[in-house]
Amino acid sequence: MSSIREFSKREKPEDYYLRLVEELKKLNNSLNAFSVINEGLSSGMPFSVKDNICVEGIETTASSKVLKGYIPPFSATAVERMLASGFGFLGKTNMDEFGFGTFGLNSEKEARNPFDEKYVAGGSSSGAAIATSILRYHIAIAESTGGSIAAPAAFCGVVGFTPTYGVVSRYGLIDYANSLDKIGIVARSAEDIEETLEIIKGRDRYDTTCTGRALGREPRKRIFIIKELMEGVDESIKSHFTGFAERLKGMGYAVEERSVSGMEKAIAAYYVIAMAEASTNLAKYTGYKYGLKNEKYSEHYNEFFTNAREHFGIEAKRRIILGTFIRSASVRDRYYYKALRLRAELLARMEPLLEEGFVLAPVMPIKVPKIDEAKGLSPLEMYKADMLTIPPNLAGLPHVSFPYAYIGGMPLGAQLMTSHFNDYSILGVVKEWERVFTYRFRYNIGSL
Amino acid sequence: MDENEFERLLAICRIRLSEKEKPLIKNDIEEVLEYFNMLDSVDAKGRVAYQPVEVEGVMRDDNVEAFGNVAGMLKNAKTFRFYVVGPKI
Amino acid sequence: MKIGLEVHVALPTKSKLFCRCSADASEEPNTAICPICMGFPGSKPMLNREAVRMALSIARALGCKTPSNISFLRKIYFYPDLPKSFQITQLEEAVGREGLVEYKERGVRIRRVQIEEDPAKIVRGDEYTLLDFNRSGVPLVEIVTEPDISGEDDLRDFMTELRSILYYLGVDIERELKVDLNISLAEQRVEVKNITGIKNIADAAHYEIERQEGLIREHRAIAAETRSYNEEKMSTVQSREKESNEEYGFIYEPDLATYDVSDIVPEDPVYATRIADSYAKGFHANAQQIREAILFNRDTLRLIDASKDSNEMRIVMNGIAILQRHKALDIEEGEFLRLLELLRNGTEIDAGIIRRLRLGEEININMRANLDELDDEIRKTIENEGALIEEYKSNKKVFNFLVGKIAKKYKASPRYVSERLRLILEGEEKGHRAL
Numbered sequence: 001m002s003s004i005r006e007f008s009k010r011e012k013p014e015d016y017y018l019r020l021v022e023e024l025k026k027l028n029n030s031l032n033a034f035s036v037i038n039e040g041l042s043s044g045m046p047f048s049v050k051d052n053i054c055v056e057g058i059e060t061t062a063s064s065k066v067l068k069g070y071i072p073p074f075s076a077t078a079v080e081r082m083l084a085s086g087f088g089f090l091g092k093t094n095m096d097e098f099g100f101g102t103f104g105l106n107s108e109k110e111a112r113n114p115f116d117e118k119y120v121a122g123g124s125s126s127g128a129a130i131a132t133s134i135l136r137y138h139i140a141i142a143e144s145t146g147g148s149i150a151a152p153a154a155f156c157g158v159v160g161f162t163p164t165y166g167v168v169s170r171y172g173l174i175d176y177a178n179s180l181d182k183i184g185i186v187a188r189s190a191e192d193i194e195e196t197l198e199i200i201k202g203r204d205r206y207d208t209t210c211t212g213r214a215l216g217r218e219p220r221k222r223i224f225i226i227k228e229l230m231e232g233v234d235e236s237i238k239s240h241f242t243g244f245a246e247r248l249k250g251m252g253y254a255v256e257e258r259s260v261s262g263m264e265k266a267i268a269a270y271y272v273i274a275m276a277e278a279s280t281n282l283a284k285y286t287g288y289k290y291g292l293k294n295e296k297y298s299e300h301y302n303e304f305f306t307n308a309r310e311h312f313g314i315e316a317k318r319r320i321i322l323g324t325f326i327r328s329a330s331v332r333d334r335y336y337y338k339a340l341r342l343r344a345e346l347l348a349r350m351e352p353l354l355e356e357g358f359v360l361a362p363v364m365p366i367k368v369p370k371i372d373e374a375k376g377l378s379p380l381e382m383y384k385a386d387m388l389t390i391p392p393n394l395a396g397l398p399h400v401s402f403p404y405a406y407i408g409g410m411p412l413g414a415q416l417m418t419s420h421f422n423d424y425s426i427l428g429v430v431k432e433w434e435r436v437f438t439y440r441f442r443y444n445i446g447s448l
Numbered sequence: 449m450d451e452n453e454f455e456r457l458l459a460i461c462r463i464r465l466s467e468k469e470k471p472l473i474k475n476d477i478e479e480v481l482e483y484f485n486m487l488d489s490v491d492a493k494g495r496v497a498y499q500p501v502e503v504e505g506v507m508r509d510d511n512v513e514a515f516g517n518v519a520g521m522l523k524n525a526k527t528f529r530f531y532v533v534g535p536k537i
Numbered sequence: 538m539k540i541g542l543e544v545h546v547a548l549p550t551k552s553k554l555f556c557r558c559s560a561d562a563s564e565e566p567n568t569a570i571c572p573i574c575m576g577f578p579g580s581k582p583m584l585n586r587e588a589v590r591m592a593l594s595i596a597r598a599l600g601c602k603t604p605s606n607i608s609f610l611r612k613i614y615f616y617p618d619l620p621k622s623f624q625i626t627q628l629e630e631a632v633g634r635e636g637l638v639e640y641k642e643r644g645v646r647i648r649r650v651q652i653e654e655d656p657a658k659i660v661r662g663d664e665y666t667l668l669d670f671n672r673s674g675v676p677l678v679e680i681v682t683e684p685d686i687s688g689e690d691d692l693r694d695f696m697t698e699l700r701s702i703l704y705y706l707g708v709d710i711e712r713e714l715k716v717d718l719n720i721s722l723a724e725q726r727v728e729v730k731n732i733t734g735i736k737n738i739a740d741a742a743h744y745e746i747e748r749q750e751g752l753i754r755e756h757r758a759i760a761a762e763t764r765s766y767n768e769e770k771m772s773t774v775q776s777r778e779k780e781s782n783e784e785y786g787f788i789y790e791p792d793l794a795t796y797d798v799s800d801i802v803p804e805d806p807v808y809a810t811r812i813a814d815s816y817a818k819g820f821h822a823n824a825q826q827i828r829e830a831i832l833f834n835r836d837t838l839r840l841i842d843a844s845k846d847s848n849e850m851r852i853v854m855n856g857i858a859i860l861q862r863h864k865a866l867d868i869e870e871g872e873f874l875r876l877l878e879l880l881r882n883g884t885e886i887d888a889g890i891i892r893r894l895r896l897g898e899e900i901n902i903n904m905r906a907n908l909d910e911l912d913d914e915i916r917k918t919i920e921n922e923g924a925l926i927e928e929y930k931s932n933k934k935v936f937n938f939l940v941g942k943i944a945k946k947y948k949a950s951p952r953y954v955s956e957r958l959r960l961i962l963e964g965e966e967k968g969h970r971a972l
Binding site: 073333 | 449457458460461462463464465469473476477479480481483484486487488489490491492494495496497498499500501503504505506508515517518520521523524525526532533534535536537
């Protein structure tokens with residue numbers, strides 16, 4: 001039984017929500033999962049919302065200082081649908097500023113791993129993954145652009161699902177890169193995810209790119225491991241991953257290695273598109289319409305805007321500058337259009353493969369790093385850490401990240417991807433896996 | 449990218465960096481741009497995927513529908529009479 | 538001399554280009570706004586089909602090739618009136634390209650017709666600006682011409698032609714008009730921006746042409762630059778453009794789609810100038826007069842169309858002039874034909890008669906079409922009133938008394954009677970239909 005149905009059936013003590021909030025607030029002080037906790041929650045299965053998704057009347061900042069004080073006058077479609085289905089809004093979850101980060105460190109409050117606070121939680125949906133890992137009954141509405149759901153889900157040992165691009169409305173999502181952004185779900189089981197997806201998916205009159213297409217459940221007998229993806233994977237992980245593949249064989253899947261050329265260019269193509277689009281999305285933050293305001297209206301607008309935009313974090317500034325450069329007319333063909341072409345090429349190569357079988361890969365090429373280790377990485381090294389999550393995100397493919405092993409007490413995550421709109425099929429595989437493998441959680445706040 | 453080009457770039461995106469940050473960020477950017485050069489070998493005549501899936505271009509009918517929370521919107525800005533206050537031009 | 542234009546006009550849709558707010562920007566400031574047209578984070582554009590249809594109609598009327606697919610771009614620049622700091626516009630996959638506008642036996646090529654969103658209205662203050670986002674997101678069409686306009690007169694003619702074509706597609710150029718001018722007398726191209734309203738285009742062009750001529754006379758160089766038009770001073774001043782073409786950083790608008798527009802049926806164009814010319818030719822009438830009457834008036838065109846079989850263009854034009862004076866051009870075609878009949882009979886058309894025509898009342902005019910009878914009556918009166926007649930030359934009252942007497946008896950137009958009376962008295966007996 002899904003925890004959603006279980007929760008609705010179980011008797012709850014009168015002070016259930018009060019105690020839940022109290023315990024959560026205490027633990028949140030050390031893990032920084034939530035940026036806002038709704039202390040008035042009094043009914044419904046708790047759900048959290050990543051801080052780049054608007055909830056009417058609740059401060060929404062995408063972890064950015066430039067949006068401090070922004071109170072959205074409307075809720076995201078996904079949020080509206082959750083509320084309409086009886087879920088209770090628990091709070092806004094922490095994230096890397098505007099989604100710019102792999103480790104959850106580009107935030108005023110660093111996200112910490114619930115298994116060990118010295119370790120990163122992963123990003124950018126860091127809070128969503130931590131919250132899921134510490135709350136017994138809870139669903140997280142999160143968002144992924146290049147791996148922002150899969151990465152923290154893997155590091156925090158929970159299930160993270162990113163649907164096909166366009167399946168869930170982006171209305172109310174504070175844009176990072178519009179052609180890559182997907183609202184998705186983090187939960188403790190594939191079943192919870194499936195039930196939540198049923199609620200939030202579907203056409204929306206406020207998002208042109210959102211489709212009402214039916215989602216498939218087509219099973220595949222074969223599972224492919226892409227050679228090019230495995231090349232950059234840390235040796236310490238490879239043996240565990242191979243062991244996992246063996247277990248899948250035992251479950252009746254044929255596991256085969258395949259090669260997809262062009263894969264090695266996916267990171268570059270992804271970051272070109274992401275930064276080009278992000279630098280346009282971030283242009284609107286100029287300090288007078290919403291968010292943190294520059295009160296000196298008598299400054300000439302250029303000065304005024306530049307002063308207001310000083311409050312972006314350094315990674316945001318880096319991406320704005322890079323994105324602006326690669327959009328310049330004289331280099332646009334060389335970067336932007338080439339990246340869009342590579343995306344088309346990669347799609348053309350992946351599609352036939354995905355008709356035959358699922359693709360399986362580790363989520364991260366490294367073990368969960370300590371916070372200090374992650375801080376020492378250069379921007380390019382950090383971008384390269386996304387090498388395994390970028391291909392499905394660049395191609396808008398549905399993918400699910402789930403724990404398959406634990407080393408040194410820390411979880412390891414694998415991801416399965418499938419063809420566009422065949423979203424339910426991979427959740428089916430994870431359900432099978434969950435019958436033979438038990439996920440570990442250090443906290444179970446709100447148990448009944 | 450020379451100093452002038454970099455300064456112009458900063459001006460275009462209305463981003464100010466401290467003197468200490470400038471060489472560091474410039475260096476990061478150059479490193480990343482060099483990495484992006486691997487895209488040079490992508491076929492220049494290939495199809496372009498603006499979005500990863502085909503988006504059906506549905507247009508809406510020309511009907512007026514007022515937004516229900518204009519007051520909530522304007523609370524986010526500084527207003528004077530009915531106007532939103534902005535910087536000098 | 539080469540002049541090229543970029544003309545921006547607002548499309549008369551009910552709702553805005555990308556949101557459902559009213560496109561009537563005249564409401565109280567910041568009342569017709571929503572997260573989309575104010576660029577709030579999380580909002581997404583939804584394209585208005587009617588705006589696309591109108592834009593396609595314009596593109597086709599301007600002789601453009603219209604594509605089967607259109608898409609949009611983001612053009613990034615910073616200014617307080619631009620809520621997202623980028624404008625959603627078009628370039629490669631615009632609604633129209635390579636058109637031609639023909640008028641007075643010449644033509645101006647159209648490079649492109651594109652759809653884009655209007656920025657907010659900005660009120661300049663000394664220490665701040667005030668912004669009204671009602672206008673933000675109103676659909677605009679930008680028409681880009683090749684530099685084919687040869688001078689000030691040609692510019693005026695082209696604008697008249699363009700305005701007329703747009704008028705017949707339901708687009709009132711006076712509602713909102715923003716124009717950028719490219720003028721080159723020599724090699725260097727000068728761009729004049731921020732011209733609003735139809736009158737200012739001619740003024741700005743005039744100033745800029747004189748300025749460049751002055752520089753040429755003095756053998757000074759003309760700088761390739763962007764200038765902006767100052768309406769109060771009626772002059773152009775150099776303006777420092779913040780972003781150049783290199784720096785707009787266009788990218789595909791990823792929140793929208795590539796739209797198949799092949800099933801959209803555009804409006805049929807009306808070329809009033811050509812119609813006026815053909816009527817003028819067919820009826821040996823004054824083309825200029827017909828043109829002026831119909832260029833910006835679909836009622837006039839409708840009435841002329843309805844009465845073109847009458848073969849008396851002068852009476853038709855007279856009828857139109859009368860209706861124009863009485864602001865009654867919306868009269869129905871059948872009523873207009875009856876009005877022409879009355880005119881032919883020499884009836885004085887006043888507000889009362891127009892009202893009665895529109896009420897469908899029968900208007901009885903005893904004298905009918907027999908104007909010779911009227912002349913006979915005038916002669917008879919002259920004979921009978923012999924004593925009075927001698928006085929008419931010195932006493933205007935006597936003349937008017939006679940006119941009144943005849944007009945009353947025959948329910949005829951006093952103006953017509955007085956004309957005839959004077960002619961007959963003076964022994965002139967020709968052209969009794971001259972009014």
